[in-house]
Amino acid sequence: MRTSQYILATLKETPSDAEIISHQLMLRAGMIRKLASGLYTWLPSGLKVLRKVENIVREEMNKAGAIEMLMPIIQPADLWQESGRWEQFGPELLRINDRHNRPFALGPTHEEVITEFVRKEISSYKQLPINLYQIQTKVRDEVRPRFGVMRAREFTMKDAYSFHLSEECLDETYRKMHQAYCNVFERLGLDYRPVIADTGSIGGSVSHEFHVLAESGEDAIAFSSESDYAANIEKAEAVAPSIERPAPSKELNRFDTPNAKTIEELKEQHGVKPHRGVKTLIAYGAPNENEERGLVALVVRGDHELNELKAEKLVLVDSPLEFATEEDIVKATGAKPGSLGPVGLTMPIIVDRSAAVMADFVAGANEDGVHYSGINFDRDVTNYVVEDIRNVVEGDASPCGKGVLNIKRGIEVGHIFQLGTKYSEAMKAGVLAESGKNQIMTMGCYGIGVSRIVAAAIEQNHDKYGIKWPTALAPFELAIVPMNMHKSHRIPEIAEKLYADLQAAGVDVLFDDRKERPGVMFNDMELVGVPHTLVIGERNLDNNQVEYKNRITGEKEVIDLDKAIEVLLNHVKG
């Protein structure tokens, strides 16, 4: 492709409304343009990258035995009513009426449509298992679309749905999909992690997220230093400390803390180290049979953070977690937040595993402006239960039993899930089992954010000059940059010849034939992220030579003209 006949559309300035680096670089490198909030046009270079991701996903899905089909974007409301999601799904579900005023939704996902399809088409156990997928434009009416294609309203997803007669069969397909996803991210050349997204109560994981690691990632992920274990920080278990709780060595001691309402202030004003104190948070308890909610105290070590997801899963705690109002707290404890503690509380007390092994610690006295030191469980606080209710931190023992946890940030680009019978039961999707009886199918679903991967790849692979594409994703393999071509006779001649020869050899070349200064051309090629560049200039030509540059390694090499194609092919295809 010649830049003169292309829409390169690079920008010198960073658009002011682009907050993250991938959004900035996708705009600057001419990959996307905004049409309206959350709606992006993919320019030629952007689309090429998107299609490369699509094709790798498609190949790995096919290899894993999944079968591609294509469902409509517009979905009838009645299917969503059948599954119950017409009411459950928020305004992210873009609902529309057709000309006859019949209600439809623009699909953010296709569980209902595929379940409707399979219950009509699959009637016998002999046709199972089956794994059907599509690569398609999806719609989600985000309240605040942002970060470019990272959180857009129209985006490309690969969504797959598998149907089974048994959990074991689902497990097998789930494992195949897990492997297929690993293959996809390997082939894309991305640093990624499959991460445990949820742990079932019967043990075994039923959901994994796939994250591309990048400092800008929205999710924090905890990894074992010595195993494959990885989990979203919100889901990672904080294992019970292996140490025993020391015996009390101090008496309970009341001291005035008129200006210390936080762990930080306690440290500054009274020298209490955060890990020697506890935080006491008051939330509403699960409702009783009369739908009345009491209060419940959540106690974590001063340097730890409450994990709300873990807390709200406990039977004592209302879900979703809701912190108590100051009014309710004062009524129940006599003190305002900032002076709360477990001593003397009459409500149920849930103590985090790490707090539960503390002795002689500090906490509020449930009296405004007063704290206790020398608190000890069982002596000063008797009515409590111990649970895992905090976020893990770096250095925690890994729940897998090996090594300690490290924490990195990631961007979620894939999610696989053992759905079970949630949709098939609601929509009565059954088949004739071998027994001759009708049996509800068990389902799995498997998503990859195809357009999001493009942005995530850039978050992970860039420098101050632009994008550093992994080979599998680059929009072009090689750029030809002839310097001051229009002032020379031999440069255009040689450039055209090499362009033709490289194309004939199957290289996807971007030939920068614009009348631009060399600096502008180099900057554009680096911004766009073409991995290999061939520079043609007078000085090297005097020696019958051209120059090769590698975008990723920075490596430069002067090549003899008569060996240029051979050497370049080695770099590009090697």
Place this chain on the structure above:
Amino acid sequence: MRTSQYILATLKETPSDAEIISHQLMLRAGMIRKLASGLYTWLPSGLKVLRKVENIVREEMNKAGAIEMLMPIIQPADLWQESGRWEQFGPELLRINDRHNRPFALGPTHEEVITEFVRKEISSYKQLPINLYQIQTKVRDEVRPRFGVMRAREFTMKDAYSFHLSEECLDETYRKMHQAYCNVFERLGLDYRPVIADTGSIGGSVSHEFHVLAESGEDAIAFSSESDYAANIEKAEAVAPSIERPAPSKELNRFDTPNAKTIEELKEQHGVKPHRGVKTLIAYGAPNENEERGLVALVVRGDHELNELKAEKLVLVDSPLEFATEEDIVKATGAKPGSLGPVGLTMPIIVDRSAAVMADFVAGANEDGVHYSGINFDRDVTNYVVEDIRNVVEGDASPCGKGVLNIKRGIEVGHIFQLGTKYSEAMKAGVLAESGKNQIMTMGCYGIGVSRIVAAAIEQNHDKYGIKWPTALAPFELAIVPMNMHKSHRIPEIAEKLYADLQAAGVDVLFDDRKERPGVMFNDMELVGVPHTLVIGERNLDNNQVEYKNRITGEKEVIDLDKAIEVLLNHVKG
């Protein structure tokens, strides 16, 4: 692919709501399923065919220098307001509101979005011409979706838009697109015709439709027997007869026709041959300066049909054409329709070219139940003009000057159009011209109905057993049908071996490994339209032979097992 691991989804019965053969066969061959009115899921076989069309279209567009990009489906209303189409477009434009109640449309076409894009990105004549295209899901809220994917609400289109500084430059790209479309349909292996869709007043055609010929086509197309001339019957010129009008030989003769109100009844009751009479139709004339519309008479030969599009283009006639009410007709002529004629009419009379060369003809007397014979122009009818206002018929002289017209039916699958400045002017899309002044760009647009081609190909290529795919479109290249595989030891062994060898040789094989009777398997493979079939049965195996069958030619051949791969590859790839 093994049928046991596939969704073949063939149907024995023809679904009752499928009116045309392609819709029936696409359902029966397991290519599509209806989700809701006008919304179809593409099953694996259907999607494979759709993608083959897509890829051929993409390759030919790229070859012609067009550049692929991808615009959003959801388009902001303000762009449509700017072009004026928000009001002009009917309810086919599916309008939606997002969660913030902002108006959008689901794109049936992208003139506005691409013009918005280009006016922002292209600023100089140096960047022109440019031809941008996308292959995308489009939405059109048809009032009565029917014929399966032939007229669906969600469908796949290739739409391209080119931008130019001059008509000459547009002409050049237009010709390239015309050629690219011819290449596409050639490669698809379809019998097609580029058809003149409109003739500009300054001569030269500014729009062509591409039709796949099929008896079931909705459009009638007129072809020259001796040139490339082809035009939609509604647009084809009916040239003036080369004969002179004979001199009058009869007197005007009034006769009673109490029960003859139609050409057919005149023939049956009074022996008047249709081509010896004329039909007189009364429509409203173009409004005068006071917005008042008079009436106008349209006279065509009894065996010809009025062409409403031609009539409404005349300055005397109101557009769109509207026939007069019986009340207005009686008031103006004294007679009801059925007894009308040109003699004595006071309104403007427009006579078709072929009627204008008639002598001694028959028409109504503008008195109920009475006709005249022996009518002659200039003697009995003086106040008239002659125009082309009829549909052409088989045998008419071709307007190209060579041969006569034949009429065939076609399905419109492509349309190329010289748009001019319609959108670029309304949306102020200009560039800096070489002169240094701002100049509005000239546009072309080029559409192909990708999903419609799949249906059109079937309308053209089928028999009573199912689809007869052109090679380029077939969902699989070859089917392996092992007869009673599950009762044999050697059949599965040989079938598996040949399956593996054919796949290794790059053949896309459908291996029917179901426990079905041979008849069921043969019927399914013929229905699906796999072009080549390999049959493995005990009897032939006794002689170390297998059988080859060709779906298109019906040819059968017994092959020695040790030469099977070689012979089959010759058939499939040859």
